[in-house]
Amino acid sequence: MTVWNARACAATAALAVLAGCASPSDGAAQQATLPSPFPVAQEGPCCGPVTPAGQHLAQILDASDVEHLWQNERHVDWQTGEPDMPADWKGRDAETHCSAFAAAMSVRLSVYLLRPPEHRLGLLANAQGEWLDSAAGRRAGWQPVSSLEQVQALANQGWFVVGVYINPDRHRPGHIVVVRPSSKTDAYLQVHGPQVAEASYHNHVSWSARGSFAADHYADVKYYAHAVPQNQANP
Template sequence: MNRRLFLLLASCMLPVGAYAEDAVPGARVAPAPANDTRTDGAACCGPVTEDGEHLRRFLDDSGVDHLWLPDYRVDWRTGAALEMSRPGSGPHTHCSAFAGSAAMRLGVYLLRPPEHGQTLLANAQVRWLDTPEAAASGWRALPDAFAAQTQANRGALVVAAVENPDPRRAGHVALVRPGPIAGDALRRSGPMVTMAGAHNALAVSLAEGFRTHHGAWLPGGGGSAGFHAHEVDWRAVLA
């Protein structure tokens, strides 16, 4: 068999979804679908890239574990406490202020003061993310938690958010963390997130972080929490 015929036959035998250059060791492999639903304990959602590591360090260094604290009025940009909250004086938790501040520091616009006050800002952010304005700003909706984890692992800013069905009560917003995670763990508890709230956390599962919002995360995956992603220019951020 001549060499040209051999190579042609070999390329036809590649598995569906693989590139021809996969026959060469170390060559690029077609990525798994973002909504990979494996439950065999294998890691999902692609490797954490260099930009993903930048995002992980950014979230770890955000200070949300000791800033944007509940029951204080805070400077939304820095999370610094201004004074204890008084009944009726404004929001007592600051998930949306933290998300807005983090996005600002990454060069990304997410609805924030002064365009909207801190009171009920999370609900407003959820609605805004589905507007043409948000799409024109670079935000895109993601289909599920697997897509959200994949994008975070690539270094994109990924917001997990739920609107409260009671317009007089706050929704919730968190930022998806990059990291290795098994498919079954992701389906069970959702991605790990960084958030402010009644209890601020550098790393907590979405199921735990959103547990006071009934139906935000359902066992086995899904729920009312939605995901949106925005690319980050890490060269500009780190310059």
């Protein structure tokens, strides 16, 4: 068995630990163990193969139709991204929808991420970032990920991984993205960051993390990972 196949098997086994969705009332969730840091390939894809669970994650993101839904300046149903108010409706909840999109993807993968009704849509990305970094986020099964290589490798293995920037001005929005599988090289990863899907001023189903965040915010982006329940990882 190759090193990468061994890692893939270990990660797939870890996915089996979580069999359901954690919610605020569920108490402490059983936490899957992050796989050991992945060996980085210096040539070719940096961060391991895209496993069947990773392919399923990519299919969920591709099927979201995020490039046409969760549109900027429209009030939307946060779970579907469909407009649910007249086009001339104005308000903070009709600005960008990064946090609503991330929350909707969490629902589709049976992973709890802070979302309505526990928090309103306005300024939700800041609240999600604070929650992910809190004891409540840990109890729900989220774990911080420090290296870009492991961020990309976990997404390739089918983990639900998000990158979030918390705006220090809590009256202004932060930003959150969902990491998607990719076969990029390490050189490309170091320059452009992990591959992500996002709702923003311009929505992208596949984009670079560096392109998703303002230049002066990118260094402050933090990543968190959650194992996807076995019935979702291997449908």
